[in-house]
Amino acid sequence: MAKKITIDPITRIEGHLKIEVEVENGKVTNAWSSGTMARGFEALLTGKDPRDASYVTSRFCGVCYSVHQLASARALDDAFGAKVPWGGDLIRNLVMGAEYIYDHLIHFYQLSVLDYIDIMAIANYKGNDKDLLAVKDKIVGLVDVKDTFPLTPRYKPDEFSVNDPEIVTMAVKHYIDGLKMNAKARNMGAIWGGRTPHYQNIVVGGVTSYPDVNQVARFRNMLDEQKKFVEEVYIPDVLAFGTGPLWKLAELGFGGGHYNYLSYGDFQRDEGGRDLVFPSGVIIGLDPSNIKVNSVDTDKITESVKFSWYRENNPVHPYNGEQLFDLDKKDAYSFVKAPRYNGIPLEVGPLARMLVSKNPALIDLIKKGAKPGAVARHAARAIETKLIVDACYGWLDELLTEMTKPGFKIHDTEHWNPPEIGMGAGFHEAPRGALGHWVKVKNKKIENYQAVVPSTWNASPRCENGTRGQYEESLIGVPVPDPDNPINIVRVIRSFDPCLACAVHLIDPQTNKIKKFLIE
Amino acid sequence: MKKQKLLSASHRKGGDKISPPDIVILGIGNMLLSDEGVGVHVANKLMGIDLPKGVSVVEGGTDGFRLLNVITHADRLIVVDAIKGGAAPGSIYRFNINEVKNCPSVFKTSVHQIGILEVIKVSGLIGKTPRTTVIGIEPKSIEMGMELSPEIRENIPRIIKLILDELKVTSDK
Numbered sequence: 001m002a003k004k005i006t007i008d009p010i011t012r013i014e015g016h017l018k019i020e021v022e023v024e025n026g027k028v029t030n031a032w033s034s035g036t037m038a039r040g041f042e043a044l045l046t047g048k049d050p051r052d053a054s055y056v057t058s059r060f061c062g063v064c065y066s067v068h069q070l071a072s073a074r075a076l077d078d079a080f081g082a083k084v085p086w087g088g089d090l091i092r093n094l095v096m097g098a099e100y101i102y103d104h105l106i107h108f109y110q111l112s113v114l115d116y117i118d119i120m121a122i123a124n125y126k127g128n129d130k131d132l133l134a135v136k137d138k139i140v141g142l143v144d145v146k147d148t149f150p151l152t153p154r155y156k157p158d159e160f161s162v163n164d165p166e167i168v169t170m171a172v173k174h175y176i177d178g179l180k181m182n183a184k185a186r187n188m189g190a191i192w193g194g195r196t197p198h199y200q201n202i203v204v205g206g207v208t209s210y211p212d213v214n215q216v217a218r219f220r221n222m223l224d225e226q227k228k229f230v231e232e233v234y235i236p237d238v239l240a241f242g243t244g245p246l247w248k249l250a251e252l253g254f255g256g257g258h259y260n261y262l263s264y265g266d267f268q269r270d271e272g273g274r275d276l277v278f279p280s281g282v283i284i285g286l287d288p289s290n291i292k293v294n295s296v297d298t299d300k301i302t303e304s305v306k307f308s309w310y311r312e313n314n315p316v317h318p319y320n321g322e323q324l325f326d327l328d329k330k331d332a333y334s335f336v337k338a339p340r341y342n343g344i345p346l347e348v349g350p351l352a353r354m355l356v357s358k359n360p361a362l363i364d365l366i367k368k369g370a371k372p373g374a375v376a377r378h379a380a381r382a383i384e385t386k387l388i389v390d391a392c393y394g395w396l397d398e399l400l401t402e403m404t405k406p407g408f409k410i411h412d413t414e415h416w417n418p419p420e421i422g423m424g425a426g427f428h429e430a431p432r433g434a435l436g437h438w439v440k441v442k443n444k445k446i447e448n449y450q451a452v453v454p455s456t457w458n459a460s461p462r463c464e465n466g467t468r469g470q471y472e473e474s475l476i477g478v479p480v481p482d483p484d485n486p487i488n489i490v491r492v493i494r495s496f497d498p499c500l501a502c503a504v505h506l507i508d509p510q511t512n513k514i515k516k517f518l519i520e
Numbered sequence: 521m522k523k524q525k526l527l528s529a530s531h532r533k534g535g536d537k538i539s540p541p542d543i544v545i546l547g548i549g550n551m552l553l554s555d556e557g558v559g560v561h562v563a564n565k566l567m568g569i570d571l572p573k574g575v576s577v578v579e580g581g582t583d584g585f586r587l588l589n590v591i592t593h594a595d596r597l598i599v600v601d602a603i604k605g606g607a608a609p610g611s612i613y614r615f616n617i618n619e620v621k622n623c624p625s626v627f628k629t630s631v632h633q634i635g636i637l638e639v640i641k642v643s644g645l646i647g648k649t650p651r652t653t654v655i656g657i658e659p660k661s662i663e664m665g666m667e668l669s670p671e672i673r674e675n676i677p678r679i680i681k682l683i684l685d686e687l688k689v690t691s692d693k
Contacts, residue, residue: 183589
């Protein structure tokens with residue numbers, strides 16, 4: 001008999017996600033991924049001045065606001081016929097570069113590491129490294145007063161959990177160091193974005209404020225520090241875990257899924273955009289020994305609502321997508337739509353990007369026996385963080401050169417006003433994966449707007465023909481020896497870096513105690 | 521959309537660094553979900569008011585973890601947010617963070633597993649945790665929309681007065 005396990009919510013992710021699986025003989029045999037918060041902010045945009053879109057869409061999500069701001073600005077660039085000057089693109093890239101460093105570090109240290117270590121092993125640390133002893137004292141102190149958030153709640157450590165006191169204590173030290181680096185990386189984006197969170201500088205046509213040499217120098221200094229952390233801490237940690245204690249997990253390749261991947265391509269290194277940090281491409285049915293990459297045709301993208309709480313509709317291209325809920329719909333189980341490419345579900349994100357670009361470091365890991373699953377996703381994320389860090393240096397140099405040119409431009413002011421009628425698509429490879437915005441303009445106002453976000457691709461429910469989404473498929477066969485401790489499921493899901501935070505966050509006390517704080 | 525004053529006070533002081541003595545008023549919420557965004561509306565209002573020296577206003581959206589850089593720079597933090605506690609819409613709550621021990625179990629942020637109270641706790645891991653007071657406003661509607669309900673909007677002057685009073689409080693009571 002299959003046993004049903006529900007994990008609701010999946011903790012330490014951004015947003016609210018419910019995963020249900022059926023387990024038979026210790027393995028997952030079926031899975032359902034369900035976004036339980038209503039989305040559909042796009043409806044707010046209808047009738048608005050199109051230029052408001054980059055501002056409003058940046059409020060979709062408290063976590064990935066800048067990526068929406070950029071994708072939206074690009075959709076408008078397309079619809080308005082604006083041509084962003086190289087200076088504008090360079091600054092856009094630098095803002096997003098800082099986002100990558102920030103996002104990927106937080107995903108590994110703050111959100112993921114705890115799935116792979118037995119944190120209580122810290123108490124057994126017997127070494128005499130001053131820093132590690134300080135970490136031990138701090139954590140043991142927290143345990144003593146039963147105040148261990150954010151290191152708990154957690155799942156029970158299992159056969160794959162690392163319990164070497166030295167490694168665990170080091171990991172927690174890096175958790176704390178990582179927090180410090182996060183706070184600093186946040187300020188890097190603010191150099192160009194004017195403030196943080198919710199940067200202000202990215203608009204249709206380019207960016208809003210001219211850079212000066214001090215900003216370039218400040219960014220470079222901060223980048224130096226991040227680069228050091230990425231190269232000397234993050235990448236070695238991921239490698240040490242992935243090829244060390246977790247190698248068995250890597251070889252088993254839990255969490256592979258459909259083995260179909262998409263990257264829209266992004267981050268041009270040169271003015272013409274011939275050299276991309278992340279090339280574009282689609283892979284259908286990955287053969288790791290002979291990776292075939294096809295070109296992307298975004299006309300082939302549709303969204304199915306067959307199993308989503310939206311009004312019944314055939315799968316449509318995002319230009320024609322609608323946001324009309326039907327909460328009583330039979331068979332529906334998610335607020336997430338089901339994007340498909342030619343009817344096929346695709347994975348987006350770091351692993352997709354590194355496979356599409358045939359990244360040598362990742363290919364090397366795969367040749368050694370790692371399968372493209374949960375552990376490979378962490379590796380791909382670390383690899384591309386370094387690619388972005390290195391690219392940032394190139395962009396800073398380019399920017400300094402551009403700034404000295406007469407007539408240096410950061411914005412296409414000729415195309416600031418909305419067209420009478422138009423349509424446009426904007427694409428961005430966000431840290432979590434392929435992001436697309438589609439806009440239709442009529443009478444200089446937004447007629448329709450649609451965003452297909454990375455977690456929609458990955459967390460999608462089934463589509464018309466019943467094909468599972470990528471999370472769902474990736475869970476099939478995952479071992480769950482103890483139904484009360486579904487830690488492997490969480491590892492697989494978290495490796496995608498889920499973000500469904502495009503919703504509410506208000507403080508919602510569980511008890512009535514809050515009433516005593518009422519102000520009369 | 522109405523033109524809003526978007527630059528934070530900290531920005532006006534010169535870029536990404538918030539300089540001491542570091543009293544931060546942090547308005548948070550999602551302004552696309554009507555009253556859920558009350559903290560953001562209040563922050564934007566406060567940015568148009570002359571505040572005592574050393575006080576900066578940050579409009580934090582729903583940034584959770586990503587507000588660490590703001591929080592760790594503050595000695596004193598006043599958080600303005602929507603709070604669903606069951607009182608009449610527009611009701612105002614006020615508490616110091618140390619009055620709600622073990623906040624993650626008592627207070628549950630409904631979506632973000634890492635909510636603002638948790639992040640303030642985390643700040644202690646990398647340095648100081650600022651002395652924090654939360655001013656909460658009971659929402660009427662958290663439906664999609666960019667306008668506040670009348671009950672909430674009418675109460676904004678009162679909320680702002682409470683915050684200004686708060687600036688005069690020099691220690692936890």
